[in-house]
Amino acid sequence: MEQNIGNKDVVEEPRAGISFSSVEEIRAYYTSYAKHVGFGVTKQSSKIGNNGKIRYFTLTCVHQGTSVSTTSNILKPRPMEHNECKAKIKAILGSEGEFCLTHVILEHNHALSPEKARYIRCHKRLDxxxxxxxxxxxxxxxxxxxxxxxxxxxxxxxxxxxxxxxxxxxxxxxxxxxxxxxxxxxxxxxxxxxxxx
Structure with a gap:
């Protein structure tokens, strides 16, 4: 899903109907897209079937949901701001064992910053x-x-x-x-x- 044109990596935009062989492959793809665009990714929900395998799951922007501070210290507010962003992808396990994207929302209600995406937790990794x-x-x-x-x-x-x-x-x-x-x-x-x- 990633093409190299010159020095820049171009990541294909998610769309309904794209198939993947595993949950990890979808997560890697959407995380790569998110880093390219400038937002973080988190898992919102999933359902496991009787056979112990994931039947469907949803990956969302880290700004989804509403912000509720759990800290008792008003000088240390919660660092991440949630503003009910609707951007997400949903994938379902097909009959042939492949996951297919069924629902894709790409619009964000907050500013995106690709140059600062490397500071978001989901994009940090120590190889x-x-x-x-x-x-x-x-x-x-x-x-x-x-x-x-x-x-x-x-x-x-x-x-x-x-x-x-x-x-x-x-x-x-x-x-x-x-x-x-x-x-x-x-x-x-x-x-x-x-x-x-």
């Missing part, structure tokens, strides 16, 4: 090669900001990177915790207590 690079550089003692900048340089710029510095920091923190192992955090705390006294 395996980047994970390895971050881990090896961390084990070598390279500061995280320099570690992240090496990934930026390899990708050819920030706009080509599929994750942000915060994602890299979170990943490195998880890796360090796993590296400490069971009881390692307690040992580290005891070390700091001894050093402080």
């Amino acid at each position: 395996e090669s980047s994970k390895r690079r971050l881990e090896y550089n961390d084990m070598a003692g390279i500061q995280l900001s320099n570690n992240y900048n090496s990934c930026v340089a390899e990708a050819g710029g920030y706009e080509n990177l599929t994750f942000g510095e915060r994602d890299a920091r979170n990943y490195i923190r998880e890796v360090r915790l796993l590296r400490l192992g069971l009881g390692g955090a307690e040992t580290l705390q005891n070390y700091f207590t001894r050093m402080q006294s």
Whole structure:
């Protein structure tokens, strides 16, 4: 569904009647289209049949629904704004085992920004090669900001990177915790207590 014309990837617009072999293929296609246009994607609903397979499902714009803040702190409002956007696709499982788009709404009631789409959660992902690079550089003692900048340089710029510095920091923190192992955090705390006294 993606064509390469020159340097730009052109993503075909969703329309009713297009068939896909799996749920993952539809999600990848719609997410790619959403990134190209400039919005995020979330799953709204799905129905699982008696055989345990998905019978139909709906993917929508992340701005669907109404905004209800669940925070008790008025200084930290909810970061995502929901404004009842109607953009969505519905797919149903056919008799031959393929999913077919049955309902497609492409109109959004909010501004779209393709240049900022990479910051939306559904478009962020840390691939395996980047994970390895971050881990090896961390084990070598390279500061995280320099570690992240090496990934930026390899990708050819920030706009080509599929994750942000915060994602890299979170990943490195998880890796360090796993590296400490069971009881390692307690040992580290005891070390700091001894050093402080």
